[in-house]
Amino acid sequence: MISLACELAGVQLSNPILMASGTFGFGKPYAALYPLDKLGGIVTKGLTLQARPGNTGTRVFETDSGLINSIGLENPGIPTFLEREWEEMMQYGTAIIVNLGGGSIREYAEGAMLITEASRESKKNGRRAVDMIELNISCPNVKEGGLQYGVDTDRAREVVRAVRMATDLPLLVKLSPSARDLTEMARMCEAEGADGLSLINTIQAMAIDIRKKRSVFDGLYAGLSGPAIKPIALRMVHQVSHAVDIPVIGIGGIASAEDILEFIMAGAAAVQIGTYNFMRLRAGAALEDELRELMAQEGIRSLDEIRGII
């Protein structure tokens, strides 16, 4: 039997297949379809200290082999999440990674503190802690915060430093493909004490309605995900995982066990499944077995054998 159990940023995972932020809600929609303890972990929908209504107008638009989204970080706010969603998420029997967004350094830091306190309290009561925070400095869909921190290394450093100071939970930083210098950004996160990196977030993109003569999106640009971006994500994961010593979680258009192996060979410690959840609602129930089968076929006994071999 091939074991897929792995350690990520000090956290034990049953397998390296996590569900990406924004594609899995807080787990509930999928819990109705299959048992979530099959998953390596769930990354929550992006949360900010204050609730956000998200963007108006068209929010999702399909392209050839891709999906452009402009959700705009709609979320109930961290306090409401902790009150209403967290309890249920703890029951799923899988790692919980809270994706943290913010409109200012202060909002990021206060959000991190709230999550950390709640996690500590939960642990004290003998219950599950928040396993990790994934710091989102790369959302292309909000005006304040989001991508503005994800492009420039010096601006990003301020956020990473503030959040690192605000939490003792394992900290992942989710990077944008728009970073001016991606390896410099990655090394900065490592130097500031990040425990791991997630990449890539969506790629800034656009679609135009030629009849209305306007962008499809009220926010003009939006974020492209799905199989279309996989080759770009793979290259970036390769680049970054060879530039830092902290684990890299590969994200971007993964839609098969083959894709997962590609990312592991490129150097990823684990992967996240995003748009594929929409292409195949039960993807999370099947991928672990499919990965194991593929590894058996290929004579791979452990992912460590092939990690970063390219």
Place this chain on the structure above:
Amino acid sequence: MANVLVNNKLAPDIYQLTVEGEYHASMGQFYMLRCWGAFPVLSRPISVHDINEGTISFLYRVSGTGTRLLSQLKPGNQLQLEGPLGRGFPEPEGRTAIIGGGMGIAPLLLAARRLPDSRVFLGFAGDPFAVSAFHAIHADVHVVSGGTIADYVEPSEYDTILACGPVPLMELLAHRTKGTGAKLFFSVEKRMACGIGACSGCTVRIDGVNRRVCVEGPVFSAGEVDFHDLLSL
């Protein structure tokens, strides 16, 4: 996987797909349909047109790659159906009108079947399509071609109005129903990704709050719908 029984072209670009199996859905609910691999990326949300013993059917217009692939299905082909999804029409109270405009008639056949005492109004910009099925199961069906079907319905004569159609028609019905005491429910459409309430891609603002069309809809009471969100489709 489900088995295709019939996939008939009823009018230019309009098809009716009938699939084998025992399905239970309430009027106004929908399924995510898929008969392809990775491309196109998303499955297609299609409302339930009718349910009979051993079959379920969907009425759809070919408007892109996904529906074109659906239109090529032959009897005996397989497709995936995920559902029933969403919240359909409520059980109406009192005198009930069912109003459909164009493709908006799709979810209303099942409603007409289940509400034999209602009055049914179907409006089309051009030639009517798929109306014989309505006549076959319902005694009080009015079909109008050209103009707006809203002009043929006096909202104050009804307690409940169930509607589906283009956004301008829904806007007009909302306007004319206001203050009449009739309760208006309509089924809306918006670009959708997951279909199960995970992605928040299909929200529409109602009374200032975001509602996901796939789980809190697709049927909403007229309320204070922000039509901008819908027109953007």
